Structure formats: C-alpha cells, structure tokens
Amino acid sequence: MEIYLDANATTPVLDAARSAALSAMAEDFGNPSSIHSTGLKARALIDRVRGQASRLLGAGNGRLLFLSGATEGIQTAVLSALHALRARRAAGDTTAELLLYGATEHKAVPEALKHWNDLLGLGLQVQAIPVGTDGRHDLAWLKAHAPRAGLVCTMAANNETGVISDLDGIEAALAGSACFWLVDGVQALGKLPLRLAERRIDYAPFSGHKLYAPKGIGLLYVREGAPFTPLMAGGGQEGALRSGTENMSGIAALGAVLEALEDGKSFRDHATLVRFRDQLAAALQQAFPGLVFNAPLAHSLPTTLNFSVPGLASRLLLDLFDAAELRVSGGSACSAAKAQPSFVLQAMGLPDEQTASAVRMSFGPAAEEAFIVEACERIRVCGETLRENCLAPAGNQALVGDGITRFLLDGECGWLLADATSRRCIVIDPPAALAERLAQQLRCQGYPVVAVLQTGPQAEGAEALRAAVPELLAEETGEAWALGTQTLRRLALSEGRCAYLLDQRVAFAGRATAAELGNAVLPATLLAPAIDTDNRIASTPSSALARTAGPAPSLDPAALQALLREHPEALLIDVREPFEQRLGQTPTLETAVRIEAMPISRLLNALPAWLAMPAEQPIVFFCRSGNRSQVAAQLLQRLGHERAYSLAGGLALWPQRAAVADPALYV
Incomplete structure (x- = not known):
C-alpha cells in the first residue's frame, strides 16, 4: 500500500468531491451563462459554492472569483496591482519604488512580479524580504521598506517548511504604507483561520488540488475596493472578472470539499493534526x-x-522512502526535477549540508489514525534498512564485502575491490568528495586496506581516504597485490599514469584507452574507467567497443509478459541498490521466472556470466523508474548481447501492485 506524504504538492480527490464532479458532468452540466433552466441550475451551483467559500474564508464584502488555480490567481493579482501602480505614476505619484516578496515565497510570485513589471514598463525594483532562521519575515526590515513599496507579497504558510507567517505582525509593519498586499493562501486553506476581511489583505489566491479537489480549479479573493484588472478577457463570465466558461465540475468538487470543511466531521481538528505530526x-x-x-x-x-539527517543526502533519503512506498519530496514539487538545494532553506540561512539533505513530509487534514501508524512503522523500517546496508551516519551493522563495487559522483569513478575469503580489500581512484562515504563502507566491512591506488598523478582522493581510515590501513608496497585467488597487477603507462589489471578479467584503466593498454588486455577484458560522465560503466577492447547502439529496447508490462511466455528461460535482473531491494517490490508476473539481484553499482561482477549466455536468451533489467535499467541494458548491448531489454518506466509504472520482494525469488 502506498503511503502518500506529499500533500503540500497535491492531494487525492475526496470521494465526495469526485462524486460532485461526476454529478456536475452528468446532471448539472449546463452553461451558467444560459438563461434556460439547465443553465440556471448551473448558476445556482456556482453561487452556492461561492457563498460557502466566502463564509469559510471570512471574505466579507470582498469578491471571490473562480479560476484555474493559484498561479493564475497570483498573475491576476499582480497584474491588477501593477496596473493600478502605473496609473498612480501617470498621475504623478512616484512614491512606490519597490515590489517586495518574501524570500521564501513560491517561485510563482517573484516570477510574476518580474514578468509584469517588465511588460508594463514600470521599472520598479523587485526585492526579497529577508527571513530569519525560523523562516519568518524580518518585520523590522519590512517596516523600514514599506513606505516605498507598491506591492508586498507574503505567504500565509510556507509550502516547503510549513512555517506560518505572522500576518498580524506583517499588517502592523505595513501601517501607513499605501502598498497593496497579496497573501498566498494556498497552504492555509483548511488548516488556518484566515479571516480575510478582518485584515487589509487585498488579494489572496487558493488552489483546490492542495485540499482534495481536482487540479484546475482555484479561487482568488479580492478585497472590496482593491483595484482589479482581468487577466482573461472575453465573454465576461465571473462578472467580467475572469472570462471563459466556468469549470463546473471543478467548482462542484471544490464545493464538496468546502462543505466537508464546514461540517466539521471529514477533517481532523488542530489538536489531532498536531498529535499526528x-x-x-x-x-x-x-x-x-x-x-x-x-x-x-x-x-x-x-x-x-x-527535516535533515546530517551526513545523508536528500536524494538517498528520497530513494529510501520511495522504495518503502512512502511518497515524500525534497521541497516544492515545482522545483523537484532541478535537483538543487532548497532556496527556501538557503534563504533561512541554514548550513549547506543541512539544505543538501532536506526532506519534506506533509499530510492532509483528512488523514486517518491508521494511515499515520503505518507511516511511522515504515519510517522505522527505513532507518533499520539504512543501518543494515551501511548507509546511516552511525550505528551501522557489520557488512560482508566481496567483489567489485563502483562509487560514482559527477562522473568520477572510484572502485572498491574486496575478497571475503582472505578478508582483504583494495581501493582504486577514490574521488576525494566520496572519501567519507568510502570510509564508512570500509569501516562496516572491517577488512584491512592493503592498497589505495590512483591511475593518474593526482593523489587527493587517495590521501583523503587514508586520512579517513588510518586504523584500517595495512598497505603493501610492490607491483602486485593478492586478493584471495585473484591478483591485481600494476601496468605502467606514459606521463606518470598507470592501469591495474585484475587477472586480465578487469582493467581499471583510469583515463587510458584500449590502444594504450595494448597486449596487456584481452579482447573481452572489461575496462573500468576513472571518469565516466556518460555513465557507460565499462567497455572492452573488442569490436563491441565500437558499437554506437542507441537506447536499448524498452518493454512495457504487456510486452514483457509476452516475452516471458515465449522465452521462459529469460532472466530478470533487479539493478536497484540493496536497500531498495530490501524495502521494495518486484513485478507480479503471470509465469515463473528467474530474478537476479545485481545492483548497478556492482554490475562488473556479473557481466562475464551474462555475456557467456546464449545469444538468443533475453535478459531484462528493471529498477524503480527505468533509468538505471536502461543504462544496464545499453551496456550489455554494447558488449555484444543483443537481447538486452529495459522495463519501460520501471516498477513505478507497473500496472498491478508489485509483490513485496521475496529473497527466495532471487538467484
């Protein structure tokens, strides 16, 4: 069962809201601008929902118009305020010089300010209101700048941190200023009493999909007497404030949510929500x-x-939670794909290591006790899984190391060679930035490190690793090192460079080409680079190296099932990391099939066996999203096994609920 804890990004649609939307589509489908009975019924529905919203928001005599969501509401409000400011300037009032927004504001606000400021030719200075480490606005700074402000934009509550703004303090800081005030109320809807008409708030946008309504419906509050310029001109709907035929199904669904808020039964009270948190x-x-x-x-x-866990990157935590089917995020959903530290936490002045490991967990006010209990249990299992796999900052369990493991960061490859029989290990080309991560792995493994080697003249990574694990160093000098039944030998190259050969099966080549390695390697020797910006993982000196194959074929679930019926000998390979395999799921298949666990970080260990399989035997890789499996399938194709496939979209798009991973399924 999926545990969805990303409600600040969006929410599922409330059952009552879904029913109301379907009813509006089937029964109250009329155009509210029509004057016949069907149209009048639609108009009555709109008026009823608008009345509900007005009561809940304390809108008083202010206007409420329906639109597509908060982004359109913000654009409309900013345009209205700036259009009025331009009229003031034309009349000789040049008091307004600044457009102010909270430094932790959603990006929709500063981008709208810049857009309309430029488009209307105002030339005002767009400036961020500083916040403290508690995420709240610097009210003294705001009070000092308010007299020169034309528009001030703040949030009722922040979407990333949940910090509630001191709206009364902000209002006091704006006293005496002729500025307009926009308050983003998106995260406050259903969670905070806003009492809009009791404050001098001019504009407040809301989005239905943040509170169990469908996407594509929202509200904009406009204070009585506040200037207004329509963003959408046309047929004059919404009292000529927002043209375009009204989204009747969305409005009906939003009305059902507002009704649930009013009845006091469907949503948890504040004390219960605090207890859940x-x-x-x-x-x-x-x-x-x-x-x-x-x-x-x-x-x-x-x-x-x-929250942040010092020593753990947010990417690792997100993957960990996702493997346990706990859906969380690293911050705003709108910025999640950019993989950058949170600008919100940076604006609060938090240390870089804290912003780099930040995770947001959010739930909706309709959450049930059983949901929270299950979420807590999975969170505890996630912590145990980290310690079992030597990924926690402290308290890790002992780890049995064996074979070759790749450590990759920004295209730099480090290699750990371990032998469980002799309990010895060697590290080659450790990236300096991964020294602590490698050191943690070595400490969990507990083997003496008999060599820390570099293929190039730079030694920063090796020195950083040596400094991190002095207690494990047992370095042996020479040109060869034994690892159980295997031997690693040094091969000198030009310009102070070298390569290391593991019994001619694998060559840790650094930046050397196959031609430079010459006869020291065989056509099938795997070449493991020190730099791998294209994520190719390995190559060989043979003709397969020259292959320029494009993406490997991807199989959707139906195509995979058909392949398995035709080829029961096919092999499925799970390339997720061990902690994901421990927490995650496997595809539910119609036929029995061999599944092999081989994390992409350890792919070199299995390549020789896969390449020795019959050419006609299908090998299908899968992971969570389909990205890593595509890398693995492409690698196998380049090395000569043509029938390598990737599961399209990974387990995330598997149509049936995947089965919990059973170790007995793996070979």
Whole structure:
C-alpha cells in the first residue's frame, strides 16, 4: 500500500468531491451563462459554492472569483496591482519604488512580479524580504521598506517548511504604507483561520488540488475596493472578472470539499493534526538519530515536517522512502526535477549540508489514525534498512564485502575491490568528495586496506581516504597485490599514469584507452574507467567497443509478459541498490521466472556470466523508474548481447501492485 506524504504538492480527490464532479458532468452540466433552466441550475451551483467559500474564508464584502488555480490567481493579482501602480505614476505619484516578496515565497510570485513589471514598463525594483532562521519575515526590515513599496507579497504558510507567517505582525509593519498586499493562501486553506476581511489583505489566491479537489480549479479573493484588472478577457463570465466558461465540475468538487470543511466531521481538528505530526516526528527521530527539523514546529502547520539527517543526502533519503512506498519530496514539487538545494532553506540561512539533505513530509487534514501508524512503522523500517546496508551516519551493522563495487559522483569513478575469503580489500581512484562515504563502507566491512591506488598523478582522493581510515590501513608496497585467488597487477603507462589489471578479467584503466593498454588486455577484458560522465560503466577492447547502439529496447508490462511466455528461460535482473531491494517490490508476473539481484553499482561482477549466455536468451533489467535499467541494458548491448531489454518506466509504472520482494525469488 502506498503511503502518500506529499500533500503540500497535491492531494487525492475526496470521494465526495469526485462524486460532485461526476454529478456536475452528468446532471448539472449546463452553461451558467444560459438563461434556460439547465443553465440556471448551473448558476445556482456556482453561487452556492461561492457563498460557502466566502463564509469559510471570512471574505466579507470582498469578491471571490473562480479560476484555474493559484498561479493564475497570483498573475491576476499582480497584474491588477501593477496596473493600478502605473496609473498612480501617470498621475504623478512616484512614491512606490519597490515590489517586495518574501524570500521564501513560491517561485510563482517573484516570477510574476518580474514578468509584469517588465511588460508594463514600470521599472520598479523587485526585492526579497529577508527571513530569519525560523523562516519568518524580518518585520523590522519590512517596516523600514514599506513606505516605498507598491506591492508586498507574503505567504500565509510556507509550502516547503510549513512555517506560518505572522500576518498580524506583517499588517502592523505595513501601517501607513499605501502598498497593496497579496497573501498566498494556498497552504492555509483548511488548516488556518484566515479571516480575510478582518485584515487589509487585498488579494489572496487558493488552489483546490492542495485540499482534495481536482487540479484546475482555484479561487482568488479580492478585497472590496482593491483595484482589479482581468487577466482573461472575453465573454465576461465571473462578472467580467475572469472570462471563459466556468469549470463546473471543478467548482462542484471544490464545493464538496468546502462543505466537508464546514461540517466539521471529514477533517481532523488542530489538536489531532498536531498529535499526528508528533507521532511522525518521533518515528523519524527514532529511525534517524541526529535528525534535525529545519523549521520550529511551534510556528509551523501541523501537517508539515521539513527535516535533515546530517551526513545523508536528500536524494538517498528520497530513494529510501520511495522504495518503502512512502511518497515524500525534497521541497516544492515545482522545483523537484532541478535537483538543487532548497532556496527556501538557503534563504533561512541554514548550513549547506543541512539544505543538501532536506526532506519534506506533509499530510492532509483528512488523514486517518491508521494511515499515520503505518507511516511511522515504515519510517522505522527505513532507518533499520539504512543501518543494515551501511548507509546511516552511525550505528551501522557489520557488512560482508566481496567483489567489485563502483562509487560514482559527477562522473568520477572510484572502485572498491574486496575478497571475503582472505578478508582483504583494495581501493582504486577514490574521488576525494566520496572519501567519507568510502570510509564508512570500509569501516562496516572491517577488512584491512592493503592498497589505495590512483591511475593518474593526482593523489587527493587517495590521501583523503587514508586520512579517513588510518586504523584500517595495512598497505603493501610492490607491483602486485593478492586478493584471495585473484591478483591485481600494476601496468605502467606514459606521463606518470598507470592501469591495474585484475587477472586480465578487469582493467581499471583510469583515463587510458584500449590502444594504450595494448597486449596487456584481452579482447573481452572489461575496462573500468576513472571518469565516466556518460555513465557507460565499462567497455572492452573488442569490436563491441565500437558499437554506437542507441537506447536499448524498452518493454512495457504487456510486452514483457509476452516475452516471458515465449522465452521462459529469460532472466530478470533487479539493478536497484540493496536497500531498495530490501524495502521494495518486484513485478507480479503471470509465469515463473528467474530474478537476479545485481545492483548497478556492482554490475562488473556479473557481466562475464551474462555475456557467456546464449545469444538468443533475453535478459531484462528493471529498477524503480527505468533509468538505471536502461543504462544496464545499453551496456550489455554494447558488449555484444543483443537481447538486452529495459522495463519501460520501471516498477513505478507497473500496472498491478508489485509483490513485496521475496529473497527466495532471487538467484
């Protein structure tokens, strides 16, 4: 069962909202601009939902218009305010020089400010309001700058940290200023009492999909008397404030959500939500000792936790949670694909190592007790899995090391060679930035390190690793090192470079080409590079090296099932890392099939056996998303096995619920 803990990004649609939307499509489908009975019924529905929203938001005499969501609401509000400011300037009032927004504001706000400021030719200075380490606005700074501001934009609650803004303090700081005030209310809807008309707020946008309504429906509050310029001109719908035929199914669904808020039964009260958050926080602290929360819980939404685990990158934590079917995020969903540290946490002045490991966990106010209990249990299992796989900052279990493991960062490859029989290991080309990660692996493994080698003249990585594990160093000088029944030999090259040959099966070639290695290697010797920006993993000196194959064929689930019926001898290979295999799932298949666990970081160990298989035997790789499996399938094709495939979209797109991984399935 999926445990969805990314509600600040979006929420599932409430059952009542889904029913209301379908009913509007089938029964109340009329155009509310029509004057016949069907149209009048649609108009009545709109008026009813608008009345509900007005009561819940405390809108008073302010206007509420339906639109597509918060982004359109922000654009409309910014355009309205800036159009009014331009009229003021034309009349000789040049007081407004600044457009201010909270430094932790959603990117939609500063981008809208810059866009309309440029398009309307105002030339005003767009400036961020600083925040403290608690994520709250610097009210003294705001008070000092407010007299020169034309528009001030703040959030009711932050989408990444859950920090609740001091709206009363902001209002006091704006006293005496003629500026307009926009408050992003997206994360506050259903969680905070906003009482819009009691404050001087001019504009407040909301998105339905953040609170169990479908995507594509939202609201914009406009204070009575605040200037307004339509973003959408046309047929004059919404009282000529937003043209375009109204989204009746979306409005009906939003109405069902608002009705659920009013009835006081469908959503948990504040005290219950705080208790749920505290349960999650306790589970996180138990699973990840040393965990820190990036925002004070006392000033945050009870449905949001933003935390970091020192020593663990957020990417690893996200993969860990995803493998356990806990859906969380590293911050704003709009910025997630960019894989950059959170600008919100940076604006709060948090250390780089803290922002680099940040994770956001958020749930909706309709969450049930059983949901939270299950989430807490999976969080604890995630912590155990990290320690079992030597990935936790502390408290790791002993690890049996054997074979070749690749460590990759930004195209730099480091290689760990371990032999479980002799309990010896060697490290080749350790990237300096991965010294601590490698050191942790070595400490868990506990083998003496008989050599730390470099294929090039640079020694920063080797020195960093030696400094990290002095207690494990047992370095042996010479030109050859024994690893059980294998021998690693040094091959001198030009310009102070060298390569290392593991019984001619594998050559750790550094930056050397096959031609430079010459007769020291065989046509089938695997060449393991020190730099691999294209993520090719390995090559050989044989004709396969010249192959320029494109992406390997990807099989959708139906095509995979058909392949397995035709080729029961096919082999499925799980290239996820061990912690993912421990927590994750395998495809539910119609026929019995061999499944082999071979993480992509250890692929070199299995390549010779796979390449020795009959040419007609299909080998299908799978992972979570399809990216790593595509890399593995391409590698096998380049090395000469034509029938290598990738599972399209990975397990994430598998149509049936995947089966929990059973170690007995693996060979």
